[in-house]
């Protein structure tokens with residue numbers, strides 16, 4: 001019967017549930033890694049936090065039969081920090097009531113902009129949650145291709161690296177052995193205590209989830225660029241983070257040709273220039289039955305992969321754009337401009 005336990009199971013059911021924080025900058029490879037782990041582990045519950053107000057990542061983990069909660073529309077380390085407590089409570093109650101499988105570990109995938117210490121604080125400050133959950137580790141994914149530049153450009157990357165109990169270096173398959181060794185040394189200098197695991201093609205052992213680490217405190221004084229007051233702009237579309245990272249989302253009901261989408265993406269890249277940090281989405285293309293998945297990490301060439309099926313009945317194209325720009329309205333302006341361009345392109349005879 002759901003919710004009933006024999007004595008041995010009871011003690012197990014009452015033991016605090018380990019929580020792993022999976023963090024790493026935008027596009028570093030968190031969801032890819034998570035998907036690989038889901039192929040091996042069915043005892044997880046996932047909380048996925050997205051900066052944009054349209055969630056894409058939860059669709060990319062839908063093959064797995066585990067509880068998935070999406071927290072979209074802002075970063076849970078600042079803008080929607082309060083909702084993490086209620087999400088964890090609901091998850092615990094659902095598990096106790098037998099409404100979801102009796103997961104043994106919760107994995108929180110943060111947005112790429114999150115400050116891990118601010119997320120950890122949620123659990124540490126809530127006595128009810130503290131009895132029922134225990135922090136296991138902070139796993140930070142660092143992109144071996146863009147990592148060095150990202151460390152220089154994005155203060156969040158330094159925060160995430162220094163907060164890590166374990167570091168996973170993604171995309172090692174795309175750089176030389178020497179470049180990888182240099183990068184590993186750089187990371188060692190920034191966080192000597194964190195063991196490093198090198199992931200190839202988005203794969204790292206799922207056993208990383210089971211390694212427990214003592215809780216560490218933030219080292220103060222290192223993060224002055226981050227200490228600025230939160231930019232709580234009240235734009236209807238932009239999800240403000242602690243910094244000047246803003247997102248906007250676009251929905252598009254009609255279908256277009258692949259060539260038109262490509263032309264429009266190229267236009268978006270040239271207009272946004274260096275401010276473009278991340279684009280991801282599902283696009284409706286006339287020649288395809290399923291959506292075209294757009295994975296675009298700023299500064300790189302967009303990866304466009306056809307998927308066989310739409311994740312659900314919603315077959316609108318949707319795209320999330322994340323930029324680093326002082327104006328919170330900027331990504332929305334970009335997308336509005338882009339939508340006009342798409343409309344014009346769609347009306348132009350080939």
Ligand SMILES: Nc1nc2c(ncn2[C@@H]2O[C@H](COP(=O)(O)OP(=O)(O)OP(=O)(O)O)[C@@H](O)[C@H]2O)c(=O)[nH]1
Nearest residue numbers: 026027028029030031032112170171200201202295
């Ligand atoms: N070659 C290679 N590509 C990778 C690897 N890990 C991730 N990628 C690619 O990197 C892109 C971004 O990966 P995601 O897993 O979506 O990154 P993310 O950190 O979840 O992104 P956000 O949710 O936007 O923060 C995708 O195109 C992945 O296929 C890897 O180890 N090797």
